[in-house]
Every structure is written in C-alpha cells, then in structure tokens.
Amino acid sequence: MDDDRSRPTRRAFLKAAGVALLSLAAGYPLVRALFREPQPIEPAATDGWALPSAPPWPPAGGRERRIRLVVTRDVVRLPGGPSFLAFRVNGRFPAPEIRATEGDRLIIDVVNRTDAPLTFHWHGVHTPPAMDGVPFVSQEPIPPGETFVYSFIAAPRGTRWYHAHVDEVRQIPLGLFGPFIIDPPAGEAEGRPEESGGRPWEAEAEAILMLHTLGPDPENNPVGALTEGSGPVGGMGGMMGGPGRMGGMVRMGGMGGGVPPNLLYLVNGLPAASFPPLRVPEGGRLRLRLINASATEPFWLEAPGAHFLVDHVDGNALPEPVPFGDLFLAPAERIDAWLVAGRSGTFAIRSKIPGQEALRISVEVAKADGESITPSDRGGGSHLPGTAESWSYWALAGGAGTALPAVDRVVPMVLSGGMMTPVWTINGEAYPRVTPTRIGAGERVRLELFNHSMVDHPMHLHGHTFWVTSIQGVPLRRPIPKDTVNVRPMERMTIDFVANNPGRWLFHCHQLVHMEQGMATLIDYRKQA
Numbered sequence: 001m002d003d004d005r006s007r008p009t010r011r012a013f014l015k016a017a018g019v020a021l022l023s024l025a026a027g028y029p030l031v032r033a034l035f036r037e038p039q040p041i042e043p044a045a046t047d048g049w050a051l052p053s054a055p056p057w058p059p060a061g062g063r064e065r066r067i068r069l070v071v072t073r074d075v076v077r078l079p080g081g082p083s084f085l086a087f088r089v090n091g092r093f094p095a096p097e098i099r100a101t102e103g104d105r106l107i108i109d110v111v112n113r114t115d116a117p118l119t120f121h122w123h124g125v126h127t128p129p130a131m132d133g134v135p136f137v138s139q140e141p142i143p144p145g146e147t148f149v150y151s152f153i154a155a156p157r158g159t160r161w162y163h164a165h166v167d168e169v170r171q172i173p174l175g176l177f178g179p180f181i182i183d184p185p186a187g188e189a190e191g192r193p194e195e196s197g198g199r200p201w202e203a204e205a206e207a208i209l210m211l212h213t214l215g216p217d218p219e220n221n222p223v224g225a226l227t228e229g230s231g232p233v234g235g236m237g238g239m240m241g242g243p244g245r246m247g248g249m250v251r252m253g254g255m256g257g258g259v260p261p262n263l264l265y266l267v268n269g270l271p272a273a274s275f276p277p278l279r280v281p282e283g284g285r286l287r288l289r290l291i292n293a294s295a296t297e298p299f300w301l302e303a304p305g306a307h308f309l310v311d312h313v314d315g316n317a318l319p320e321p322v323p324f325g326d327l328f329l330a331p332a333e334r335i336d337a338w339l340v341a342g343r344s345g346t347f348a349i350r351s352k353i354p355g356q357e358a359l360r361i362s363v364e365v366a367k368a369d370g371e372s373i374t375p376s377d378r379g380g381g382s383h384l385p386g387t388a389e390s391w392s393y394w395a396l397a398g399g400a401g402t403a404l405p406a407v408d409r410v411v412p413m414v415l416s417g418g419m420m421t422p423v424w425t426i427n428g429e430a431y432p433r434v435t436p437t438r439i440g441a442g443e444r445v446r447l448e449l450f451n452h453s454m455v456d457h458p459m460h461l462h463g464h465t466f467w468v469t470s471i472q473g474v475p476l477r478r479p480i481p482k483d484t485v486n487v488r489p490m491e492r493m494t495i496d497f498v499a500n501n502p503g504r505w506l507f508h509c510h511q512l513v514h515m516e517q518g519m520a521t522l523i524d525y526r527k528q529a
C-alpha cells in the first residue's frame with residue numbers, strides 16, 4: 001500500500017508533544033438547538049433530478065493490487081498523554097491510508113495477530129456483500145491468529161474510510177480505522193466542476209484529517225479504551241446488540257448529552273495540541289479531506305479568517321462547490337473542502353462545540369492571496385471569508401425544490417429509544433433481533449427516516465450511495481449524495497437509493513454506543529432471476 005506515494009500530495013502524519021484535557025461544558029444538544037435552521041425560501045425546480053436507473057457499478061478494467069494489513073496489539077504512548085494498549089495496523093496507529101484507483105481489483109489480506117476477533121468494513125465502498133465486513137452477516141469474525149482475504153473492486157471514487165466492525169465502540173477508537181481514498185482513473189475528473197470547465201484545480205497540497213476521540217483512562221472512559229494489562233479487547237460479548245460492558249459509565253446513550261469530560265481529541269492519531277500546523281502554500285490552495293472517525297462525537301469546525309469551499313460530501317461530488325463558514329461532521333461523515341484563506345498569517349481550525357476547545361489545528365498561510373483562490377470566474381461570484389453560510393444540509397442542497405423524485409418503494413424507518421434504558425431501536429426492534437426489510441433488486445427505494453428521540457442519529461447504509469431528497473417533508477433542490485446522514489431530534493428525512501448491489505445490508509446508527517445498544521437493522525434483496 002505504499003506504491004502510490006509518488007502522488008503529488010503531501011500528507012501530515014506527524015508527531016510532537018502535549019495533551020490537553022477538556023472541561024465539562026454546556027451540552028452538545030443545547031448547541032444544536034442554537035443552530036440556525038435555514039428556512040427553504042424560494043422553491044426552485046429540482047433540476048429534473050432523478051435517481052439513476054442503472055448506475056455504472058462496478059467499473060471494470062483496473063489493475064489488480066495486493067495489500068497486506070497486519071493487525072497487532074501494542075502499547076501506544078501519546079505525546080504528553082496516556083499510554084494504552086491499542087491496535088496497530090502494519091505498525092501504525094491509526095491504520096495506514098489505503099489509496100487506490102477506481103476500478104482496481106483490491107485483494108486485501110487482513111492478518112489478525114491480536115487476541116481479539118475482528119473484521120474490516122470499507123465504509124462507503126460498494127463491495128459485494130460477502131466482503132462488507134459485518135460479523136455474522138457478511139462473514140465470521142477473523143479469529144486471533146488467522147487471515148481473511150477481502151477482494152473487491154475499488155469504487156466509487158472519493159474519500160472513503162475503513163474500520164473495524166466487531167466491538168467497534170472499542171476497536172475503532174483504539175486505532176482500527178484509516179483513510180481509504182479512491183482516485184479517479186488517470187485523466188478523468190474527480191467530478192469537480194472546475195475540472196470539467198477546463199480549469200483544473202489540481203490540489204497543490206492535500207491534508208487528510210481523521211478526527212477521533214479517546215477516553216484518557218480506563219476509569220473514566222466513554223469509549224472504552226483499555227490500558228496495559230487490562231486484558232484483551234473484544235470477544236463476542238462486546239458485539240452489537242447487548243448493553244454489554246458499557247457498564248455504569250454509559251451516557252444513557254447520550255440523553256442529556258453534552259460533551260463527555262476528559263475526552264482526548266486526536267488528529268491522525270495525535271493529540272490535537274501536538275498536531276503540526278497545516279501549511280497553505282503560496283496561492284493558497286489547500287485541500288482538506290476531513291473524516292470523522294470518532295465513535296461517538298460530532299465535530300463542528302470553523303476557521304475564523306477563512307472559509308471552506310465544499311465540493312464532496314462522504315466522498316461524493318456535489319454538482320457545484322458550496323461555500324461554508326463552518327463544517328459539521330457527525331460520526332462517519334466526510335467532507336472534502338478547499339480551505340480558502342483571506343490573508344497570510346496563522347489561524348486555527350477549531351471546534352465550535354463547547355467542551356471541544358482542545359480540538360484545534362493551526363494553519364499557516366504563506367501569502368495573502370484570497371481572491372486568487374476564489375473561483376470568482378465560475379459565475380458564482382467570489383465568496384470572501386466571513387460571508388459564507390453556516391453549515392446545513394439545506395445550504396448544501398441549494399434550498400428547497402418542488403418535488404420528490406419517483407421511487408418504486410417506500411420504507412419507514414423510525415429511530416427511537418434511549419428513554420431511561422440503554423436500548424436503541426429502528427421500527428421498535430433492537431439488533432440483532434430484527435426482521436430484515438425485503439426490497440426488490442433494481443428498485444428505487446426511499447427510506448423515510450423519523451428520529452423519534454432527543455439525540456442525533458448519524459445513519460449509515462452499507463454497500464450503497466443514497467441521496468437525501470427531503471428534510472421535514474420539504475424536497476431538496478439538489479439531492480445530496482451520501483452514505484451517512486445525521487438525523488436530528490424529531491426530524492424527518494427521506495433518503496433514496498437504487499437497489500443495485502444485491503445482498504443483505506446493514507443500516508445503522510454510526511454513534512457506536514447507539515449501534516451497540518441496538519440501533520441497526522438489515523435490508524435484504526436478491527439478484528433478479
């Protein structure tokens with residue numbers, strides 16, 4: 001997996017010192033309540049948008065590549081912070097980047113040299129169901145000492161990621177996740193409008209930023225990090241479905257919420273305080289690929305003195321880039337954005353969520369040249385720092401449309417639970433005791449999500465891309481292509497997808513405590529005869 005290192009990109013996996021602890025602060029749900037809810041103002045045509053009838057999947061003709069991922073247990077000592085028994089993949093914490101070209105046939109040997117059963121899931125990649133890494137659905141967990149060979153075609157292009165799918169709430173924070181970037185075949189656009197317009201925006205520098213959280217010690221550890229000597233992670237007891245070992249520290253699934261105290265905020269596996277500054281080169285084009293790899297926490301990022309030009313969400317190209325003054329990422333969401341800085345100097349990307357002050361990444365801009373990096377000749381006008389909107393799916397979608405696209409089947413998915421019991425359900429059922437939803441191959445399917453609870457649920461569908469087509473009953477002007485969507489308390493949302501990858505697929509909340517406590521279900525369809 002080191003064979004793509006010649007790409008003209010620079011990545012920041014670095015090291016240094018210092019760990020900041022957090023103080024308990026006002027609750028995150030409170031923060032969310034303060035969000036401005038942009039009201040759909042002028043309904044516009046939905047641009048004749050329709051679900052693709054037969055998406056090209058998977059593309060053929062790539063080369064075959066063999067990748068070996070050796071998973072071990074080892075003590076990780078954070079700069080200035082705690083030591084704990086973590087996971088390493090090929091010696092790295094967190095797991096190394098996988099970089100492939102769309103269409104490549106990847107053959108990935110996962111060698112389990114740990115004491116815990118595990119699997120890997122390729123989040124956002126359209127693998128065949130048997131390669132999807134869901135324990136007891138796709139495969140048996142890989143036992144200690146054994147190897148499992150994953151084989152699938154790398155598609156679709158974009159910022160994907162991979163992570164453990166056994167005992168996720170512990171194994172992911174302890175290092176079993178990494179970026180999985182799928183590039184377009186040489187010569188093909190990534191889908192950015194600038195490129196189709198003959199004015200390529202080649203990334204002069206690219207930073208992949210994986211944000212994640214970790215409890216600082218075993219005694220006060222919302223995500224279950226283990227320290228040396230505390231024994232093996234995992235075992236079947238920790239699998240999804242049982243309240244299991246979350247013990248007394250469970251935040252009641254987030255009820256009353258707030259940011260848990262003393263969480264460590266890590267960027268690419270380093271405490272944020274010791275993460276080296278990002279450098280925006282002269283001319284100011286820094287491309288960010290942000291991945292929220294936290295098991296439980298959302299991030300709401302701003303960069304005073306700069307704004308973000310978002311062109312992909314969950315790795316999928318938007319029809320046109322959208323400027324934002326801040327970015328919100330629920331667990332498992334990804335955003336690709338150009339960091340657009342107005343003047344030279346040093347500033348910070350930091351979290352707006354009270355209690356997350358420790359999450360701060362400094363940025364150094366080599367030269368004041370804000371205008372030149374603003375695509376002002378694209379017709380959209382220039383977006384000066386400070387004038388961009390606050391993050392919302394509404395703004396991402398360009399506001400309200402007039403009609404929902406046609407579908408063949410509508411499936412309600414009611415998300416609830418958490419009221420004084422650590423059980424979360426979809427349509428009243430807690431995983432694994434669920435009735436699979438049956439749909440037909442080739443159908444255009446609409447999931448009608450209703451969050452009948454008081455906390456956010458970032459819902460993820462395996463094996464497919466879906467489009468967010470409405471929020472609170474209002475159709476979106478430009479449906480948003482995603483694989484994980486954050487559904488807020490009492491919110492209704494429709495997500496539409498094409499059943500073009502037959503199999504049995506997990507649909508679940510990516511707040512992994514919720515998932516472990518039942519918020520998952522299955523969607524099932526067979527190949528047409």
Ligand code: C2O
Nearest residue numbers: 121123332460506
């Ligand atoms: Cu990223 Cu089932 O998960």
Ligand code: CU
Nearest residue numbers: 457509511514
């Ligand atoms: Cu949830």
